[in-house]
Amino acid sequence: MLAIWRREVQAYFYQPIAYVLIAVFFLISSIYFTLGTVAARVAEMNYLFSSITFILTFVIPILTMRIMSEDRKNGTEVLLITSPADVYQIVIGKFLGSFTVFLVMFALTFIYLIILFVLGGQPEIPRLIGGYIAFLLIGACYVAIGVFASSLTENQIVAAIISFAILLLVNLVDSIASFVGGFAAKVLDIFSLLSRYSALNSGILDLTSIIYYLSFVAVFLFLTTRVIDKRRWSQG
Amino acid sequence: MIEIQNLTKHYGDIKAVKDVSFTVNKGEILGFLGPNGAGKTTTMNILTGYIPSTSGTVKVDGYDIMDQPREVKRRIGYLPELPPLYLDMTVTDYLDFCASLKEVDKKQWKSQKEDIMELVKIAHVQHRLTRNLSKGYRQRVGLAQALVGAPDVLVLDEPTVGLDPKQIIEIRKLIKALGKNHTIILSSHILPEVSAVCERVVIINNGEIAAVDTPENLSRNLDNFSRFTMTVAGPEKKVKELLQQVYGVKALEVKDRGKADEFSYIIESDKELDVRKPIFNKLAEYGYPILELKSLGLSLEDIFLQLTTEETEVN
Numbered sequence: 021m022l023a024i025w026r027r028e029v030q031a032y033f034y035q036p037i038a039y040v041l042i043a044v045f046f047l048i049s050s051i052y053f054t055l056g057t058v059a060a061r062v063a064e065m066n067y068l069f070s071s072i073t074f075i076l077t078f079v080i081p082i083l084t085m086r087i088m089s090e091d092r093k094n095g096t097e098v099l100l101i102t103s104p105a106d107v108y109q110i111v112i113g114k115f116l117g118s119f120t121v122f123l124v125m126f127a128l129t130f131i132y133l134i135i136l137f138v139l140g141g142q143p144e145i146p147r148l149i150g151g152y153i154a155f156l157l158i159g160a161c162y163v164a165i166g167v168f169a170s171s172l173t174e175n176q177i178v179a180a181i182i183s184f185a186i187l188l189l190v191n192l193v194d195s196i197a198s199f200v201g202g203f204a205a206k207v208l209d210i211f212s213l214l215s216r217y218s219a220l221n222s223g224i225l226d227l228t229s230i231i232y233y234l235s236f237v238a239v240f241l242f243l244t245t246r247v248i249d250k251r252r253w254s255q256g
Numbered sequence: 257m258i259e260i261q262n263l264t265k266h267y268g269d270i271k272a273v274k275d276v277s278f279t280v281n282k283g284e285i286l287g288f289l290g291p292n293g294a295g296k297t298t299t300m301n302i303l304t305g306y307i308p309s310t311s312g313t314v315k316v317d318g319y320d321i322m323d324q325p326r327e328v329k330r331r332i333g334y335l336p337e338l339p340p341l342y343l344d345m346t347v348t349d350y351l352d353f354c355a356s357l358k359e360v361d362k363k364q365w366k367s368q369k370e371d372i373m374e375l376v377k378i379a380h381v382q383h384r385l386t387r388n389l390s391k392g393y394r395q396r397v398g399l400a401q402a403l404v405g406a407p408d409v410l411v412l413d414e415p416t417v418g419l420d421p422k423q424i425i426e427i428r429k430l431i432k433a434l435g436k437n438h439t440i441i442l443s444s445h446i447l448p449e450v451s452a453v454c455e456r457v458v459i460i461n462n463g464e465i466a467a468v469d470t471p472e473n474l475s476r477n478l479d480n481f482s483r484f485t486m487t488v489a490g491p492e493k494k495v496k497e498l499l500q501q502v503y504g505v506k507a508l509e510v511k512d513r514g515k516a517d518e519f520s521y522i523i524e525s526d527k528e529l530d531v532r533k534p535i536f537n538k539l540a541e542y543g544y545p546i547l548e549l550k551s552l553g554l555s556l557e558d559i560f561l562q563l564t565t566e567e568t569e570v571n
Binding site for chain 1: 267268301304305306307308326329330332334336338339340341342343344345349353354356357358359401
């Protein structure tokens, strides 16, 4: 598992992809920060978190598109599966690899916090912590979705489109739920990552939300192992 | 070392492997021979735990691949048809990765790595990206990968495919050398390769085993003059009479060659008897010279084609 994690992190940073994605993320989130926080004289980070979560909708699919599909295409999947590692260990290792790149983006957002303090802002600490935790967890969920999408195909572009579509739905699910109402709304609420996000973001350290996010990650990683196992049964 | 019993694999309605059983003894080099699409790769993929079988069992060193996959996988080094290289890694990084993936002890790994690189002769390219290596070197790195963790069993899927003749000879030499302390299963659709390297051959066709034997036995007819054709200058009737007098000649057939006193004879004799010398002596005695003598024994190619080409049209 650690071997795979290390190899994936290396793979991201040997190639320009991680740098480009991190740069794009940082650029756009800086624009949000400058206009939405500094220029608007808002002395808090949480508004910013909501905005930059939206950037992840575009960044994460590109980050994760190669994570599983590339192994299938290059034939290195054989190496991983015929090694003593279990499929779930492979999937977790891969997930952690992509998640590590996300962590770099996450770490960069602390720069904004420092600037905020330097400029004399005094954000509420509980809300701040809640916001950071929520952003971290939602990033984990997005990466898990991306890993799952990447296991469905050996074509990276298709993988990116699938995870982008899922993430867009996640973004829209609240509006859809309020539109349809009733039981359907309750079902859709299962996929509502963002409604729980607002709770955490407003400083309520809601344990159920945290558990919800962690289970969400676990479910998608589990589904990924199922996809791989199922394909092993049916392919040559 | 390896026991395969009643192995069957279906893909939907397609039966890729049908009831295949064979064993490989410790220290043996077994050739797995068959035309493309015969089920060689499928069998190897099952054996190495890449894909599960529909039914049947595979045991390596007593461990079942379905029940104790870890134990089996630890004992097998697998080189698939396409070497599973990460093209964005250098050779040395790649081997380090394989070692930690295969849970090789860190202290042992350093010396083991040097041994492996020396054995497959890749030490001088160790700092190059695998992307920039030639096909032959990629194959070697793939082989090095299979050797990581010093597994007892090596499974090599068409290890010489796509290499140039010089590289092929080198890889074969290497496999023979590895055979001294590994049990090896090697697949191929090239016969001379199998007879050059392997001690025993399993011929597979349409997912079924067509024959299991040593390459020598399979090609016993190759250098065997129990059936041969001979051209003799002399009157047909007289020569035929003389030949029939030779002890050991069982069947005789005459073919007209369109010349007045030249005839070809197809002779069959007992397997153990070499009748060529008595025939020569007999004919020399009467002054009928032998102009030509040629074995009609089957080559490995003939045997292979005979065993494997009955129903190609149906599929």
